[in-house]
Amino acid sequence: xxxxxxxxxxxxxxxxxxxxxxxxxxxxxxxxxxxxxxxxxxxxxxxxxxxxxxxxxxxxxxxxxxxxxxxxxxxxxxxxxxxxxxxxxxxxxxxxxxxxxxxxxxxxxxxxxxxxxxxxxxxxxxxxxxxxxxxxxxxxxxxxxxxxxxxxxxxxxxxxxxxxxxxxxxxxx
Amino acid sequence: xxxxxxxxxxxxxxxxxxxxxxxxxxxxxxxxxxxxxxxxxxxxxxxxxxxxxxxxxxxxxxxxxxxxxxxxxxxxxxxxxxxxxxxxxxxxxxxxxxxxxxxxxxxxxxxxxxxxxxxxxxxxxxxxxxxxxxxxxxxxxxxxxxxxxxxxxxxxxxxxxx
Numbered sequence: 569x570x571x572x573x574x575x576x577x578x579x580x581x582x583x584x585x586x587x588x589x590x591x592x593x594x595x596x597x598x599x600x601x602x603x604x605x606x607x608x609x610x611x612x613x614x615x616x617x618x619x620x621x622x623x624x625x626x627x628x629x630x631x632x633x634x635x636x637x638x639x640x641x642x643x644x645x646x647x648x649x650x651x652x653x654x655x656x657x658x659x660x661x662x663x664x665x666x667x668x669x670x671x672x673x674x675x676x677x678x679x680x681x682x683x684x685x686x687x688x689x690x691x692x693x694x695x696x697x698x699x700x701x702x703x704x705x706x707x708x709x710x711x712x713x714x715x716x717x718x719x720x721x722x723x724x725x726x727x728x729x730x731x732x733x734x735x736x737x738x739x740x741x
Numbered sequence: 742x743x744x745x746x747x748x749x750x751x752x753x754x755x756x757x758x759x760x761x762x763x764x765x766x767x768x769x770x771x772x773x774x775x776x777x778x779x780x781x782x783x784x785x786x787x788x789x790x791x792x793x794x795x796x797x798x799x800x801x802x803x804x805x806x807x808x809x810x811x812x813x814x815x816x817x818x819x820x821x822x823x824x825x826x827x828x829x830x831x832x833x834x835x836x837x838x839x840x841x842x843x844x845x846x847x848x849x850x851x852x853x854x855x856x857x858x859x860x861x862x863x864x865x866x867x868x869x870x871x872x873x874x875x876x877x878x879x880x881x882x883x884x885x886x887x888x889x890x891x892x893x894x895x896x897x898x899x900x901x902x903x
Binding site for chain 2: 675676677678680681684693725726
């Protein structure tokens with residue numbers, strides 16, 4: 569259970585970032601597919617995420633939620649690409665994307681395949697800082713890609729996890 | 742998908758299962774274990790079980806799980822025939838209420854590099870491979886924390902069994 573929580577956190581956490589460009593392959597892939605029919609895509613600049621986080625912090629109560637949202641303020645850029653009811657993404661472009669990611673020093677964290685659903689989570693780390701986080705979810709009729717630039721340290725992740733545990737202990741007692 | 746630096750039995754003998762869509766595949770990379778091992782959680786200081794989990798994780802360099810409910814007993818027999826017994830040594834064999842479990846280890850220079858668990862039951866086939874510097878006592882204590890059919894039998898691999 570603990571391992572599962574940690575995996576989810578690594579896969580879903582929103583992380584602080586500094587200015588840093590998305591990788592070339594991710595950009596190429598994003599540009600290729602963002603104009604397709606049924607595409608939902610958004611590039612969110614850091615300042616907008618920061619404003620959203622500030623607003624959200626006003627309406628949450630727990631320290632854990634506030635600290636998590638504080639991290640959001642440092643997000644520099646996030647790219648999201650989603651297809652619903654139709655997945656036009658070709659396997660060869662996915663292969664090329666992964667080749668490019670590996671070339672850019674991304675490393676696999678987790679891969680899960682269940683029937684026709686595939687989930688990949690990759691990161692790029694530099695000097696004990698997580699610089700990029702990349703999540704890909706694929707099904708025959710659906711597709712989702714989330715790419716973030718970050719400057720998160722393990723200590724910052726630690727802090728949020730410890731807060732989550734504290735909150736959990738408080739709720740249980 | 743980037744494979745573990747250390748090749749495991751699944752890489753060597755069961756690649757076709759990884760590609761087979763009848764199988765559910767879970768891969769936790771060495772990088773993920775490395776990140777987890779760097780965490781300094783408060784809970785670890787207060788909870789012996791959490792401490793034990795984190796100590797075990799430090800030595801693991803990868804985990805792969807394959808499961809299927811399509812022809813599970815056939816897959817089990819197939820898998821048993823593929824394991825190279827010159828490379829892998831049987832540690833535990835269990836047959837209990839229609840569930841067959843076998844645990845192998847691969848050792849090198851007195852270090853257990855891989856632990857391979859195979860489960861063949863009427864409803865499911867499971868293959869689980871840990872790679873790293875495996876401490877059997879630590880893995881055996883982790884048995885009940887792994888939510889995979891048959892993994893509870895890992896509690897038999899410890900050296901301090903009664």
